[in-house]
Amino acid sequence: MKLVLVESPAKCRKIEGFLGREYRVMASYGHIRDLPEKDIGVELVDGRVLPRYQLNDKGREVVARLKTIADSSEEVILATDPDREGEAIAWHLAEALGPRRYARATFNAITRKAVLDAIAKPRAIDQHLVDAQQARRILDRVVGYVVSPTCSKGTGRKDARSAGRVQSVALRIVSEREREIQRFRPETYYIPVATVIAGGKKPAFKAFLVEWKGDPLERRLKDATMAEQVVQWCRRQPWRMIRAEKHRQQSHAPPPFITSTLQQAASVRLHLSPQESMKLAQSLYEDGRITYMRTDSTAVDAEAVAMARAHIAAAFPGEYLPDKPPSHGGKSANAQEAHEAIRPISLDGGPDAAGTDDRGKLYRLIWERFVASQMAAGVDQLSVVDVAVAPDAFQHATRGRVHTGVFRARGKTVVFDGWRRLTEDAAHDTKNPSAHDEDDVDQVKLPDLLGNEAVELKELGVKDKTTKAPPRYTEASLIKVLEKKGVGRPSTYAAIMGTIISRGYVEVRRRKLHASELGMVLTDFLVRRYAGNFIDADFTNRVEASLDRVASGDLPWQPFICAAAADVVALARAAGLWYDPFQAKAAL
Structure with a gap:
């Protein structure tokens, strides 16, 4: 028997049905290991990065259960999601389960063909992708743990408790728009x-x-x-x-959806938050209705193009089918690994095949956008x-x-x-x-x-x-700006929105984003003390480009993280940081 590990339990029964009795499919329930919650969890020594990963509470239970099954399996196939996070989860699973025979399999759609093709063509874990995810996670941890202690002291506000490498840039964009509106005088x-x-x-x-x-x-x-x-x-x-x-x-015709444009459309058309739209898209993916929902590629599989063209030919007059498929490029300017765009697995059943609730409405958006993307101009x-x-x-x-x-x-x-x-x-x-x-x-x-x-x-x-004041951002328009500036990635936009809202830095009123007084005070402090570093969109964009180079194997991740961390620590010291978290940890 071979053990197949996926992230979500919702996929297990469907995938097991495709593979048959020789396979057992089990779930990791997402990340099983992470940096410790109560300290920075990273040491920087002589240009090396030494993270201290720990099993989380859920991870301890999952690993104990998986080890029992893995010990009686001839091979463990790591079929976690096909992105950097998924690659890292596969690596953490292998580290936690110990030495044994592993294979990595990825698929962008939960269909019989996609799953069987992936199982038939396994590969090794891509360490470059793992390192890119580690670099992002550790850099985010460094900024959060080093900068956050300076925020309360620097602002004089006890509720200014946190800063983040990407969230603070998003907050700055909203705060600066708030300042523009305050300064505006109608004419x-x-x-x-x-x-x-x-x-x-x-x-x-x-x-x-x-x-x-x-x-x-x-x-x-x-x-x-x-x-x-x-x-x-x-x-x-x-x-x-x-x-x-x-x-x-x-x-x-517009291209088929990528993660950011799906979130924008769902916000404008369906009044869904990025978190809500991604949760529904995850459900559609796990149900085998759409391709993988975290992607920044507009590429479409040739068979899917043929499927759309056949539908257009049957459902519309001849002039609506172009002589050749429209070209939408392949990836956005800051695209990561090569995935397909978000599209329906099948056009059978029409745009209402997933029902008429919010999940079904999101499916309709995806279905119609995909078919439209292949139609005549x-x-x-x-x-x-x-x-x-x-x-x-x-x-x-x-x-x-x-x-x-x-x-x-x-x-x-x-x-x-x-x-x-x-x-x-x-x-x-x-x-x-x-x-x-x-x-x-x-x-x-x-x-x-x-x-x-x-x-x-x-x-x-x-x-x-x-004259009218500049409009306040909505979640959709802020995502569009973040994408244009190259800040964050498709998988991070929903979390960014949730963080700046939940911490009281931004308030949502009638779907408009209002920077709170706290948010603006914090932004002013960060801009004053951390200019030229993570608070600047251009800097964050360059970091994203460096992470892409790590993912492609063109940049060693540990020297990059050490240098970036040293810069942040120097600025934090000038801003009031009273200790060196790395040195303190290394001395224990």
Whole structure:
């Protein structure tokens, strides 16, 4: 008999059913060993890192049970999750169970084919991946244990108890946005708006003043009386069309979900927190409905592409199936190991195959996004019409004779919906090109114009606008910023959100993230005392890149951790750290 070890007990029965009686499948229930809870648990000696791992309470019970079965098994197959955390769990299991015959098997989907293929092609534990996970864990521990003691003293707040290598960057982003909002002062400005008919062709359309006396109008018109004077003057002037252009623009299908984009979509569409969405995705994965849910790769297996194309061909008219599969690249800029994107295992049963509760709704998102990702691009027609008032009547200092005023209208119409027939994705919609009013442009179909039509002015008025404060982040938009800055990894975003909220540094009100006073005081302290280190997003991004190099075997992890730890300790000493945790531990 061979013993197969997975992380979650929910997988055991399904995988055992695929493998048959010659295999026993058991669960580790996640991590079985970790650094000790009550001290830093790491020694740094002569460029070497010496972590002191301990079995946790659950781990002691699990290892005792697994050892009994492993002793009577001809081989132990470590089939933990296919990421760095999973690789590390496999290594810890091998360390805890002792010398014996091991094999490592990974699969991105819990299907008969995926599991059997993985068991048939085992490999050794990838120590580089294990070292990358160790490096991350130990660096996080060092920052937490070395920096946190300085926070209460430095801020004068007993409840400022903790800092973290990634969580503090996320808190800083939210806090800095809070400061922007506090400093913001609204400003009212005015934009003349004309309603015109061109060449007698209906419908009439609105055009906004975008240029005045040869320069962009922008927000220059800040006096209501002056704005009204401009309008009255324009009413007495000749009007002439000076441009009518149109062109077609493709709207390409978004790629299938990766972890971060799934969390964002689930937050926006389903109002689920990152923790909730990942818990539901984990359930869908363990039930064999989707591929592995922690991934930053948009790559899709060729068989899955063929499955999607067959569905599109059967369910939609022929023009919705592109001649060749769309290309979505392979990985995000900060991708880790090569996984597939998050997708359904099968399209059978349709998007509601997993039910209609939150879990089923998340499955629908994944299902529709995957199918849409393989559909034809949409096509839109964009139109621009410029109308001059008092054409060629103003002498500009550098441009010569110019139109006194230029009013502009924009229109957008859908020529072919393409993938949008299945699902509209707000994150990939064409951005509105107007700086004036998102409600008034790109919402109408402009008449078909040549550009030389006579212009009839129907109405001319003034629209007042007030500048708005920068919006507060939602969990979805903060994840997007963290991903863009290269801070954290897909598997860490949910934990980051949970930490900064649970510790009172950030409050959630109506799904918006508000930095608390405590959070802002702590951020100010960390920026003041740890600038250039973990509190800076660029620094954290470089650390992530170094961890990737460790994972690929291009960077030795122990000298990297020793150097990074020494830098943090030096800053912490200057910030009030009164002891050396490494030296204290080594002296015991």
